[in-house]
Amino acid sequence: MIKVMLIDDHPVVRAGLRSILDSFEDVSVVAEGADGRVIDGIPAGIDVVITDIQMPNVDGIAVTRKLREAGGPPVLVLTTYDTQADIVAAIEAGAMGYLLKDAPEEELHRAVVATAQRRRTLSPEVAGVLAERTMRPDQALSAREIEILQALQTGKSNREIAASLFISAATVKTHLVHIYTKLGVDNRTSAVEEARARRLLH
Numbered sequence: 001m002i003k004v005m006l007i008d009d010h011p012v013v014r015a016g017l018r019s020i021l022d023s024f025e026d027v028s029v030v031a032e033g034a035d036g037r038v039i040d041g042i043p044a045g046i047d048v049v050i051t052d053i054q055m056p057n058v059d060g061i062a063v064t065r066k067l068r069e070a071g072g073p074p075v076l077v078l079t080t081y082d083t084q085a086d087i088v089a090a091i092e093a094g095a096m097g098y099l100l101k102d103a104p105e106e107e108l109h110r111a112v113v114a115t116a117q118r119r120r121t122l123s124p125e126v127a128g129v130l131a132e133r134t135m136r137p138d139q140a141l142s143a144r145e146i147e148i149l150q151a152l153q154t155g156k157s158n159r160e161i162a163a164s165l166f167i168s169a170a171t172v173k174t175h176l177v178h179i180y181t182k183l184g185v186d187n188r189t190s191a192v193e194e195a196r197a198r199r200l201l202h
Contacts, residue, residue, distance in 0.1 A: 002116045005042060005073075006032040007051040007063060013101075017050070017078070024109050036063035039072070046073045047116045053079045053086050061086075061093050068094030076115040078108070084129050084200045085146045091130075092143055097121040129199065141182060141200060148175050149201055153192045 004021055006029050008014040018029045031043050036058025039049070049067060053060040064075045076097040077090045090098055097115045099108060100123050107123070114121040122130070141149070144165075151161040158176075162169040180186055183194045195201045 002027045002047045002112060003030045003045055004028065004112065005030070005038070005046045005049045007034075007036060007038055007049065007055070007060070008032075008078075009034045009052065009055040013052075020105055020108065021050075021112070023105075024112070027109070027112055036060065036066075039063055039066060042072065048076055048112055049073050050076045050078050050112070053077060053081050053090065061089050064090060064093040064095045074115050074118050076111055076121070082125055082129065082199070084141075084198070085150060087126055087129055088143060088146065098126045099123045100125060141179065141195075145175055145179050145182075146200060148172060149179060149191065149195050152188050153195075153201060 004027060006014060006017055006021070008017065011034070014032055014034075018032065021027050021029050031038070031046065033039075035055040036051070039058075042049075049063065049072070051060040051063050060075075060077055060079070064077070067073060067075055074096040075094065076099065077095045078099050078101060079086070080101050082100055087098055096118055097111045097120065099111050099121070103111070103123055111121045111123075147165060148161055151164060156164070158169045158172045162172045165172075176188075176191075179191055183191055183198075185191045185194050192201070
């Protein structure tokens, strides 16, 4: 029996997912929580942690990173977010799987089993996003560049971005030059618009 911890900040969604997961003969949800703080008291014997990404307090990326660093159970991200920024962040944090919430039940079951066996599993949409990134490596943004783009869309200045990322303003400027080149733009507003059009950002 695959023992699952389920983390999602929407009670109705969590209840629905629990019902679906418990309907699988070889899967049982034995713990759940509304945000990533629940992993501080994770029960022994958990085989898979299924988590959303965007949650209050401790999000799914932090959950994934903490569990990987602690040698904890593998993580399957189950979310509605399909941007390159979220996908890359989750994979780099150590997620074994990334699935969208509209996936068929049989696909969810396969993903849970694969994650328990520590085999990588990605929904077709997610695999497509990563394939696009691989096919255009000269235009692919690094994780740091995506972080800077995310800060740009909130209206932060270079100095504010530098402070939030613990880097110098000069380094931010250098990253911006690379971002503009990769996106084929010449200003901050156009960079954010183009990134959104390419589904790099929300």
